[in-house]
Amino acid sequence: MATPDQPIIAVSGLVKTYASGFQALKGIDLDIRRGEIFALLGPNGAGKTTLISIICGIVRPTAGRVTVDGHDIVRDYRAARSLIGLVPQELTTDSFEPVAATARFSRGLFGKAPDPRHIEKVLRELALWDKRDTQILALSGGMKRRVMIAKALAHEPRILFLDEPTAGVDVELRREMWDMVRRLRSEGVTIILTTHYIEEAEEMADRVGVINHGEIIMVEDKASLMRKLGSRQLALQLSSPLAAIPPALAGRKLELSADGLQLLYTFDTQAETTGIASLLREIRDQGIDFRDLRTTETSLEDIFVSLVGQRR
Amino acid sequence: MNLQAVRTLYRFELSRWFRTLVQSILSPVISTSLYFVVFGAAIGSRMAEIDGVSYGAFIVPGLIMLSVLTESIGNASFGIYMPRYNGTIYEVLSAPVSYVEIVTGYVGAAATKSVMLGLIILATASLFVDFRIEHPLWMMAFLVLTSVTFCLFGFILGIWATGWEKLQIVPIMIITPLTFLGGSFYSINMLPPFWQQLSLFNPVVYLVNGFRWSFYGKADVSVALSLGMTLLFMAICLAVIAWVFRTGYRLKA
Numbered sequence: 078m079a080t081p082d083q084p085i086i087a088v089s090g091l092v093k094t095y096a097s098g099f100q101a102l103k104g105i106d107l108d109i110r111r112g113e114i115f116a117l118l119g120p121n122g123a124g125k126t127t128l129i130s131i132i133c134g135i136v137r138p139t140a141g142r143v144t145v146d147g148h149d150i151v152r153d154y155r156a157a158r159s160l161i162g163l164v165p166q167e168l169t170t171d172s173f174e175p176v177a178a179t180a181r182f183s184r185g186l187f188g189k190a191p192d193p194r195h196i197e198k199v200l201r202e203l204a205l206w207d208k209r210d211t212q213i214l215a216l217s218g219g220m221k222r223r224v225m226i227a228k229a230l231a232h233e234p235r236i237l238f239l240d241e242p243t244a245g246v247d248v249e250l251r252r253e254m255w256d257m258v259r260r261l262r263s264e265g266v267t268i269i270l271t272t273h274y275i276e277e278a279e280e281m282a283d284r285v286g287v288i289n290h291g292e293i294i295m296v297e298d299k300a301s302l303m304r305k306l307g308s309r310q311l312a313l314q315l316s317s318p319l320a321a322i323p324p325a326l327a328g329r330k331l332e333l334s335a336d337g338l339q340l341l342y343t344f345d346t347q348a349e350t351t352g353i354a355s356l357l358r359e360i361r362d363q364g365i366d367f368r369d370l371r372t373t374e375t376s377l378e379d380i381f382v383s384l385v386g387q388r389r
Numbered sequence: 390m391n392l393q394a395v396r397t398l399y400r401f402e403l404s405r406w407f408r409t410l411v412q413s414i415l416s417p418v419i420s421t422s423l424y425f426v427v428f429g430a431a432i433g434s435r436m437a438e439i440d441g442v443s444y445g446a447f448i449v450p451g452l453i454m455l456s457v458l459t460e461s462i463g464n465a466s467f468g469i470y471m472p473r474y475n476g477t478i479y480e481v482l483s484a485p486v487s488y489v490e491i492v493t494g495y496v497g498a499a500a501t502k503s504v505m506l507g508l509i510i511l512a513t514a515s516l517f518v519d520f521r522i523e524h525p526l527w528m529m530a531f532l533v534l535t536s537v538t539f540c541l542f543g544f545i546l547g548i549w550a551t552g553w554e555k556l557q558i559v560p561i562m563i564i565t566p567l568t569f570l571g572g573s574f575y576s577i578n579m580l581p582p583f584w585q586q587l588s589l590f591n592p593v594v595y596l597v598n599g600f601r602w603s604f605y606g607k608a609d610v611s612v613a614l615s616l617g618m619t620l621l622f623m624a625i626c627l628a629v630i631a632w633v634f635r636t637g638y639r640l641k642a
Contacts, residue, residue, distance in 0.1 A: 095642055133483040136642050155391070155485040163483050169476030173408065185397030186484040228480065 084108035085267050091141035101127040103291040116282035117271040124291040125271040133163045162234030166241040168221045172214035180231040187232035199230045219250045239270040289385050310373050311342040316366040323363045394486045398494025421510045425517040439576050440607045445518035450601040451573030457507045465499035465543030488634035496540045503536035528603035541626035567593045577609045
């Protein structure tokens with residue numbers, strides 16, 4: 078049975094082929110660790126929502142197996158689903174229901190006895206308490222998003238899925254949501270969020286998985302991912318334009334901009350020596366003057382674009 | 390069994406009804422009153438008694454059935470179509486509930502409304518005509534059975550429908566004609582032999598006659614047959630629903 082170091086969600090060989098013949102997932106293997114924030118990153122149509130929907134029981138798998146805390150999502154769906162809270166991408170709410178009533182409904186649906194104190198806690202944390210008797214249709218888009226989170230948290234899930242949580246959400250609410258996600262993690266809740274905003278994964282996640290065309294391309298700790306794939310660039314602004322890279326520097330990986338005013342040197346942060354010092358010496362020996370220099374770090378976004386680009 | 394979930398779904402569906410309580414009660418009361426004014430008072434006075442029952446009293450069971458069938462299908466189909474339409478079905482599908490529990494919640498609530506509606510019409514009718522109920526327990530049994538069966542049918546309709554038009558068209562094109570031709574306002578014995586035979590293929594004939602028997606102890610077809618046909622129709626609906634959930638038809642991709 079479930080042990081603390083066992084993954085809380087284990088996906089193996091998961092395939093989904095829709096009736097149209099479209100293969101949304103092509104054999105996904107993925108483990109989610111207990112208590113982590115996992116960001117599933119991928120462009121639109123990559124299979125993020127399909128993967129989440131299968132784990133939550135909304136879409137039927139074509140092949141493969143998923144267990145949630147050791148419970149098979151098909152055979153033992155009650156135990157599996159009662160651990161999960163889902164905040165879907167679309168704002169789908171019962172317009173005429175008051176806020177608190179819809180949260181109570183969600184709790185009841187998951188088989189939990191009524192607990193007004195918990196509902197109040199959730200609504201307060203999401204700044205919805207003042208709106209508890211308001212019909213959902215009278216709320217703003219951001220408020221509705223919070224209502225959906227309140228519904229997902231109403232039954233005290235151990236795992237929370239946030240599908241594109243900050244799509245179309247203003248900066249302030251995004252910050253609040255990030256705070257909430259961190260607070261939940263500190264309470265031991267495992268959080269899986271999908272996003273195509275790299276910034277979000279970079280800011281929040283412990284681990285990042287990249288999915289594209291129904292395949293997991295890579296799963297890494299965010300920090301080691303940044304380290305591993307992160308390369309730096311040194312840009313030199315030249316004082317006068319250079320016609321071509323001098324032959325003496327041909328051995329270096331240098332690029333010259335079209336106007337001849339910028340030299341770009343890419344180096345690996347993992348390498349023992351970056352070679353910057355010797356490069357600068359050689360450049361001076363060639364009589365090339367530069368006005369300015371700066372180094373830039375590859376962002377998760379660059380890594381992502383290069384990963385996804387390779388697979389095309 | 391996730392009884393908490395069944396209770397939650399049931400209450401949710403009923404509360405939707407209570408929000409519009411006035412129109413929910415008023416509209417059947419008004420339409421029933423109109424039927425009695427037209428059929429009972431204006432036409433009924435020129436009609437002969439049927440099986441020793443005055444025409445006004447004769448149509449009471451049929452009128453109740455007419456409304457119960459229409460409302461059962463309407464309420465139950467709307468109840469499940471609405472969350473499919475606005476997307477909130479995701480929550481029910483992702484909850485730890487079995488399909489038996491989902492159906493019990495939705496259909497149970499819709500059937501409750503239908504039974505209450507039937508009783509409201511019964512009470513309204515008693516203001517216009519004198520009638521007796523010989524077998525009150527059977528009357529309730531037929532009312533509940535019919536409500537549940539047609540709510541199951543409505544549930545199927547609400548899952549099958551891919552648009553509001555489809556949701557409307559089955560009641561209008563199929564159920565209303567079957568009900569009007571099902572002996573709600575006449576005894577099928579009054580029809581020429583060919584039409585009498587044809588009527589026996591209309592399931593509503595059995596519902597109305599079983600129900601009428603519980604009032605006056607007389608019917609065009611035997612009460613056992615009526616009961617059997619109602620149960621058969623219910624069994625068919627249950628089988629279809631079981632298939633829907635096994636295959637995920639229009640619920641799960």
